Amino acid sequence: MSQGSNFVDYVKICCRSGKGGAGSAHLHRDKLTSKGGPDGGDGGRGGHVIITGNAQLWTLLHLKYRKHVIAGDGDPGGTTLKTGKTGRDEILEVPLGTIAKDAETGEILFEITHDGESRILTEGGRGGLGNWHFKNSVQQTPRFAQSGEPGKEEWNVLELKLLADVGLVGFPNAGKSTLLSVVSAAKPEIADYAFTTLVPNLGIVSYRDSKSFVMADIPGIIEGASKGKGLGIRFLRHIERNSVLLFMVPADTARTIAEEYSILLNELEEYNPELIHKPRVLAITKADMLDDELTEEMKKDIPAGIPYLFISSVAQKNITELKDMLWLAINK
Template identity: 65%
Template sequence: MTEGNFVDYVKLHVSSGKGGKGSMHLHREKFIEKGGPDGGDGGRGGHVIMRGNSNLWTLYTYKFKRHFRAGHGEHGSKSRSTGADGEDVYMDVPLGTLVRDRETNEIIFEITEDGEEKIIAKGGMGGRGNWHFKTSTNQTPRYAQPGTPGEELDIVLELKVLADVGLVGFPNAGKSTLLSVVSAAKPKIADYEFTTLKPNLGIVEYRDFKTFVMADIPGIIEGAAEGKGLGHYFLRHIERNSVLLFLIPADAPDIRKQYDILLDELKRYNPEILDKERLIAISKCDMLDDELKAELKAELDKTLPVKYMFISSVAQQGITELKDKLWMMLNE
């Protein structure tokens, strides 16, 4: 999937169909002059329905089409014939899609399962035909109900990536390089900050044909929780990950400080994120000789509060051990 095809936020307008009118027909037949009322009911207006689809990874479908309108119910007719229901509109979305009301910003619902269906705009009810209103004192009612109008709604679809492992780190920490090494993903890699502007997903192949999904979340900067840089645009994707893999380069001025800043940004955005399993990967360790690595290890053993590993994506060092550790954390 190219970066331009990954869409995780769209604004849409949806409207359901209105119900059909009930019929005011009076039965007429040869030799039966006054057959009484036999007007049928109007059909229901079409619903707009969201449906989860596990084959989708992006909201790209909705990048160019922003208005969705369901069909109107047909009117009732003679012989108590009910009008046909309006055609429903199905909107397939990837799992992890959040639906918000644009005006109030309230979450309406969330789609998390394949095939799950939820009505976002309910079709109007069809009106009742005149035969419903026949009484002993009013044998030939000449009125019927109109159908009720449908619903119109401005909504926001927000995708939070569903992945097992989320890569967290500052820009240019080597997250995209690691993803390209452990999976078949082909993220954009370059030697400058914010190379990655959209989350990249990769399926990591493990032993015995087992797999798990890793997401390269674009780099976090200090102040991201307040919206600095691309702020919430990045952080919301981390909420869905089971394990957080913090990637900090071995040449960072202060590894513990970088970890604390990253953790603080996550905590300020959503404190519940801190309940997730965490692992630190010290990347670019091919730049260290054995003596430097031993010194750094002695220092990190005292300062880092969580488990850590040395890896090098370029030199393929520690990659198998990292996969083993992540698989163990995901299946504990």
């Protein structure tokens, strides 16, 4: 996945569906018939704006500069009961995990989770009925037909939430990018300062017997993220879509492990209380700096009831065991 500004997870677009074609009010005439009955066809429906899932896409970048999406109008009905041509549909491809919302109300309309899944975002107007529909015993030759429905114009928001099996949760500098670079083929930017990761990175982690799972490095949370501080809310929403949360606390933290873990947990809970019910695993990173005595001492400070491991991405310490633990949590 391309880095930097190529990761776009939010676009606002104006969608205009096509208007329906008018029905025809034609009366049948030919060489032999001077006064035939109604044979006006129906108008074609206006084009829809359709959203389709594409598993090959990771970002909404291709829609970033496309502010207006306009579908085609339906053609009017013809003679001899011919229905007008349907208006051209506009199809927008999006990555899996994209949510469509009404820009005015913020209401969630639908979510795309499967490759090839298609949903109508803005519906085209229906075509008008031709005059033959209005024929009855009293009115044998109706000389009127229905006009087509107008199309709709509305502003919509497309928002991407990454679909990953494991989401890495930790403060900036907890070693998330380093872990991802060691367990997968992803090449995140890594440096020893806060907020190196400004876009979520996805990596495919290969596991035993050619199995694999997806891990997402989500930018570091800082206290107050749930209130929109720092890179806050924008990144917390990516965590919602991960099935397992891997909390990462560095061994050289200034706080105790329990304190740091509880701050991270608190941020998630304030943002969305449902996140607290996801399976959690705790990794104490940079453990190559610890001797056995210090490790034993730190174990006393680990919160109860959470599976944990002391790991070192650089020294490859307990990385295989961590994959086992995560695989178990994903498949519970």
